[in-house]
Amino acid sequence: MGRVANQHLRRWKRTLIWGVAFLCCMCFLLFTPRISRSHKHHQFVDMRNLLGVPNTLNVITNFPFLVVGVLGFVFALQGGLFNISSKAEVWAWVLFYAGTASMAFGSAYYHLKPDNNRLLWDTLPIMVAYIALLSSLLVERIGQRTGLCCTFSLLLASFLCVAYERIYNDNRFCTMFQLILPVAIPGVAFFYSSKYTHSSYWFWSAGIYLLAKLEAVADRKLYQLNNFTISGHSLEHLCSALIPVLLSVMLTYRGLKFSRLGELKDWP
Template identity: 65%
Template structure:
């Protein structure tokens, strides 16, 4: 009887998840169909800190992208090496390699954009960011489902990322990019919560989500933070530094995590 109740609850929970995903998809479709194009506002490029400190325009907004380069290069090398990170399939290797490549792309793309922020350069800031989101979501799918599903997710999301950015560039319409950058950061903790991982240390996914939310708050309060700290550093520069903590957090997860079934075997083998 107990097994029947548990099975019934599981089926109901699974059905609710399907309905939730379907409702989210329909909301996105309605958003695209029933809203006019949204051009990128020129206010998006007006940051509080425009100081030229060492001969570099918008110095701190440019220089605070450097941590992305360090962690991106190190993560890329460690993911390819295959001994430093605990990665159990070739598909996961591809996912994490693309993620750390996205970090390197953010370092260069965001620095290039902040040298002279405008609608022409912003694509180089947006594209690596959407690639990083896509690969990170795919890494989670590799971890929670299987390699085939993960590869399909990786290819589909990367193609979608390029199409979204291309659409913005051609039509000056940020709706697709906006959905992409809103849905994936919410979908990652949702999938991490609903589906069990084959690894330990899954809490780092939620830590990374918290860091992301904190970074977005810092970006929104760019000018206020600048005034509060007596015009030393802006919220946007702090947003860059905070976002760089995400790949650091996930790298720590990759170093220390273990396969759960392997951990159980090790515990049984102990005297």
């Protein structure tokens, strides 16, 4: 009876959390003014032109995304190095690494000449990568059908958010979308048990994401602190590239939580 009561309490808490999150999203949309893209958004502190490349460091610091994305894409498809136990997980991780590699091209293209037209190619790959990451968690911890439905629904939603922003010059949907996914990923990792070991890597990745965003906010201050060597925005790129690296390490070393009787431990 105690175990059943705990399961009901856990489900009630999960439902409450998702309900509160939904209400917060609706309040954000209903009670906040339109967020328009201003030209200040594209004015980064480090605008140096080195070796003929505009905004050089903001461009070349995207290269780690390409390396990690391509390697991860190959390893996820081959299935020899990464410990992935279902086809749905394979496709979720393949999409994640494809999005990571695309971030290198999209962000570099945007930073060569930052403006509203090019911002689309910087935003979409990031959305796709985080959608795939959330989907892989849902497949792993809730079920394949839930994870796959989430993948297609969120991909459609991401394209609609970008289209809305482009047509109406209102960035609220894209902002909400980009805020929810990074919060939902550690939330799912915390409230739903995993069938794999090494789950702490999810929380380390969330911490690195938070650090990267703080570096972006402190773009100018960090640039001044390191004697105008590298800006906070470039540091954000390098720090963010550590996220797929950490997750690749997790996929390499994790294993299924089987007991001697062949049953899963800590699996609801």
